[in-house]
Amino acid sequence: MEGVDYLRDERKKSEFDVEAMKVAWAGSREAFQVSDRMAKLVANDPVFEKFSKPTLGRKEMFKNTLRKAAYAWKLINDLHLTEEEAKWLRHYIDEPNYTDLQWEMFVPALEGQGSEEQKRKWLPLAQTMQIIGTYAQTELAHGSNVQGLETTATFDHETDQFVIHSPTLTSSKWWPGGMAKVATHAIVYARLIIDGHFYGVHGFIVQLRSLEDHSTLPGITVGDIGMKFGHGAYNTMDNGVLRFDRVRIPRNQMLMRVSQVTKEGKYVQSDVPRQLAYGTMVSVRQTIVSDASKALSRAVCIATRYSAIRRQFGSHDGGPETQVIDYKTQQSRLFPLLASAFAFRFVSEWLKSLQTDVKQRLEAKDFSTLPEAHACTAGLKSLTTAATADGIEECRKLCGGHGYLISSGLPELYAYYVPACTYEGENVVMMLQVARFLVKTVSEMSYKQPVGTADYLGRMAPLMHNNCDVQTAEDWLNPSAIVKAFETRAVRMIVDCSQRIAKFENQEEGFAELSTDLVEASLAHCQLIVVSTFIQRLKQEIPGKGVKQSLEVLCYVYALYLLHKHQGDFLATGYLTSKQASLANDQLKTLYSKVRPNAIALVDSFNHTDHYLSSVLGRYDGNVYPKLYEAARKDPLNDSDIADGINQYVQPILKQKLHLAKL
Numbered sequence: 036m037e038g039v040d041y042l043r044d045e046r047k048k049s050e051f052d053v054e055a056m057k058v059a060w061a062g063s064r065e066a067f068q069v070s071d072r073m074a075k076l077v078a079n080d081p082v083f084e085k086f087s088k089p090t091l092g093r094k095e096m097f098k099n100t101l102r103k104a105a106y107a108w109k110l111i112n113d114l115h116l117t118e119e120e121a122k123w124l125r126h127y128i129d130e131p132n133y134t135d136l137q138w139e140m141f142v143p144a145l146e147g148q149g150s151e152e153q154k155r156k157w158l159p160l161a162q163t164m165q166i167i168g169t170y171a172q173t174e175l176a177h178g179s180n181v182q183g184l185e186t187t188a189t190f191d192h193e194t195d196q197f198v199i200h201s202p203t204l205t206s207s208k209w210w211p212g213g214m215a216k217v218a219t220h221a222i223v224y225a226r227l228i229i230d231g232h233f234y235g236v237h238g239f240i241v242q243l244r245s246l247e248d249h250s251t252l253p254g255i256t257v258g259d260i261g262m263k264f265g266h267g268a269y270n271t272m273d274n275g276v277l278r279f280d281r282v283r284i285p286r287n288q289m290l291m292r293v294s295q296v297t298k299e300g301k302y303v304q305s306d307v308p309r310q311l312a313y314g315t316m317v318s319v320r321q322t323i324v325s326d327a328s329k330a331l332s333r334a335v336c337i338a339t340r341y342s343a344i345r346r347q348f349g350s351h352d353g354g355p356e357t358q359v360i361d362y363k364t365q366q367s368r369l370f371p372l373l374a375s376a377f378a379f380r381f382v383s384e385w386l387k388s389l390q391t392d393v394k395q396r397l398e399a400k401d402f403s404t405l406p407e408a409h410a411c412t413a414g415l416k417s418l419t420t421a422a423t424a425d426g427i428e429e430c431r432k433l434c435g436g437h438g439y440l441i442s443s444g445l446p447e448l449y450a451y452y453v454p455a456c457t458y459e460g461e462n463v464v465m466m467l468q469v470a471r472f473l474v475k476t477v478s479e480m481s482y483k484q485p486v487g488t489a490d491y492l493g494r495m496a497p498l499m500h501n502n503c504d505v506q507t508a509e510d511w512l513n514p515s516a517i518v519k520a521f522e523t524r525a526v527r528m529i530v531d532c533s534q535r536i537a538k539f540e541n542q543e544e545g546f547a548e549l550s551t552d553l554v555e556a557s558l559a560h561c562q563l564i565v566v567s568t569f570i571q572r573l574k575q576e577i578p579g580k581g582v583k584q585s586l587e588v589l590c591y592v593y594a595l596y597l598l599h600k601h602q603g604d605f606l607a608t609g610y611l612t613s614k615q616a617s618l619a620n621d622q623l624k625t626l627y628s629k630v631r632p633n634a635i636a637l638v639d640s641f642n643h644t645d646h647y648l649s650s651v652l653g654r655y656d657g658n659v660y661p662k663l664y665e666a667a668r669k670d671p672l673n674d675s676d677i678a679d680g681i682n683q684y685v686q687p688i689l690k691q692k693l694h695l696a697k698l
């Protein structure tokens with residue numbers, strides 16, 4: 036039997052309707068149809084071929100990506116694609132480039148932080164790509180600490196302009212995507228100075244390059260920051276360094292939704308919180324959570340298909356060896372990742388709806404849910420990117436030696452994905468933001484009832500004193516038992532930290548001293564959100580034979596896997612006994628055997644094309660070995676029998692050996 040037959044047999048074992056599961060994964064039939072159409076459009080167009088990428092040099096690779104981006108823009112216009120379709124098209128092209136910054140950061144920054152007048156002027160230019168923008172916040176010496184940025188924007192009364200300046204080497208803007216070679220404009224974050232007074236960090240629209248010939252404008256020095264981790268991965272992007280030598284921009288190019296500077300040089304703070312200036316980061320963090328489920332599902336799809344094809348040991352009387360997916364150890368590493376992909380998918384949908392709600396409230400001048408939205412996006416960004424990056428690497432190991440080949444698709448995916456743990460808020464820094472929110476919520480509880488994702492803190496009394504009543508492994512198949520366990524663990528960890536901080540004379544000092552515990556408490560809170568969201572999703576109608584049942588199994592796998600992994604927390608907080616923790620682990624093993632027959636169908640439900648996976652190991656048809664062999668044959672080193680350099684550097688050594696032998 037060949038891999039092709041193995042996957043065919045696996046698909047026959049499925050206990051649910053795969054087409055209906057595809058819809059559940061996508062969120063709706065319409066969402067499925069849009070993404071499916073765009074995936075096929077990209078997969079079937081030779082312009083978007085990407086197998087040659089690993090063999091290209093940086094310049095060729097960059098140019099190739101520019102070519103694809105230009106072609107994609109032509110398709111978007113020629114085919115009159117909707118915004119949603121265009122987003123999926125860019126996603127499936129699967130090469131980071133300047134358009135990510137244009138659509139995910141530059142346009143949202145104009146939308147979220149521009150005044151009505153500024154939006155009228157700049158948005159049509161950006162939306163039609165007459166200008167190309169980037170988001171220039173991070174500097175050589177400051178990224179996480181936004182208030183510590185050094186670039187200055189000094190108001191000049193006489194000319195009614197701001198003077199943008201990089202006073203030191205360390206103030207050089209460093210990292211912004213698309214900035215080195217493509218962007219014509221940037222939203223530059225700088226310290227606003229009026230009459231020697233510092234008014235905080237604000238965003239300014241600054242033109243970097245001529246719209247005529249693309250040359251850099253006077254006073255601007257811009258370039259690429261150099262190659263990044265992984266060959267093809269993120270090197271299609273021109274992350275840049277930028278310095279300003281007293282560059283002048285009109286006053287009306289400061290983003291003025293949150294605060295304004297008048298012609299007279301007066302600083303006016305609107306009636307909206309200054310944190311709205313951070314709004315672009317909040318919206319991108321939500322996109323990043325959604326992207327985590329896509330990246331993880333991609334790695335899991337490859338590792339699952341390959342695990343069903345790969346056989347090692349266990350052959351009796353010349354029969355076939357055991358499929359590695361049947362090893363319990365393989366299942367215990369793979370299936371929690373499969374379940375996590377679904378969990379992240381559903382939490383990202385929920386986060387999107389939370390953000391829509393916050394946006395509507397902001398328009399009505401209701402800012403009450405802003406801190407919670409910030410904590411949720413920051414925390415879930417941190418949780419999902421960390422788990423996804425680790426998960427991709429685990430999938431690579433699950434594929435044994437072949438996972439290390441570029442043709443497996445996994446090394447490039449990892450290198451491409453892992454910076455998500457750092458950009459848009461370094462993950463630990465983000466978890467500390469969640470901790471601030473939680474500690475503050477606890478400290479305000481005497482006069483303010485916690486709501487939303489923190490509402491369980493308001494049920495502190497019972498949660499602090501109750502004990503778990505699980506008696507058998509079966510008892511763990513109960514959503515309320517699971518939610519209660521996660522709530523209790525989180526509440527006890529948060530309260531413990533809060534009480535210990537309160538003992539410090541200086542609360543900031545206490546917070547810093549307890550920061551490692553606070554990060555763990557924040558993680559417990561975020562895991563509770565993901566688990567509860569999964570459970571809530573299952574309360575909705577989910578059509579299709581066996582679909583809901585399969586998702587229920589995955590939900591329990593996700594929750595009990597976390598419980599097992601963090602059993603130290605659950606035991607230390609005193610809610611569970613070691614017997615109950617051990618029953619959870621027993622149940623987890625039973626659940627793995629329920630996932631097993633459905634594993635291939637579950638990863639088929641992601642609806643990933645072979646083009647998107649770019650993996651010989653993860654091919655839909657399972658024809659792994661012939662295609663691995665074929666891919667290896669295509670390596671440039673195999674172009675000739677005698678490679679360049681052999682005659683020059685190897686033959687002389689061999690000949691020298693002969694000479695020595697004669698002596």
Ligand SMILES: CCCCCCCCCC/C=C\CCC/C=C/C(=O)SCCNC(=O)CCNC(=O)[C@H](O)C(C)(C)COP(=O)(O)OP(=O)(O)OC[C@H]1O[C@@H](n2cnc3c(N)ncnc32)[C@H](O)[C@@H]1OP(=O)(O)O
Binds near residue numbers: 173460
């Ligand atoms: C490889 C590709 C694969 C994945 C593809 C994914 C696709 C997604 C789209 C991709 C697009 C582009 C690719 C990536 C491009 C990357 C871009 C960037 O990285 S841009 C730069 C991002 N930088 C950061 O995120 C900086 C992080 N730092 C901060 O956010 C802040 O400075 C922070 C949060 C650390 C706060 O520091 P500080 O304590 O100094 O706070 P402040 O004094 O400023 O504020 C105090 C007060 O405000 C609250 N706060 C902070 N932030 C917010 C917010 N956003 N909203 C609401 N409230 C906020 C804070 O908690 C404090 O509250 P308080 O109650 O007073 O305690």
Ligand SMILES: Cc1cc2nc3c(=O)[nH]c(=O)nc-3n(C[C@H](O)[C@H](O)[C@H](O)COP(=O)(O)OP(=O)(O)OC[C@H]3O[C@@H](n4cnc5c(N)ncnc54)[C@H](O)[C@@H]3O)c2cc1C
Binds near residue numbers: 274459462
């Ligand atoms: C691929 C990529 C693309 C990017 N694109 C852009 C872009 O388009 N535009 C842009 O402006 N920026 C961009 N960035 C920059 C990115 O946003 C920053 O790198 C990120 O915000 C982290 O900041 P930092 O580099 O200053 O890390 P640092 O804050 O220096 O982190 C270093 C270490 O210090 C720790 N640390 C920092 N502060 C604290 C604290 N208070 N408490 C405890 N620990 C702490 C962190 O946990 C980390 O371990 C990009 C970065 C990458 C990698």
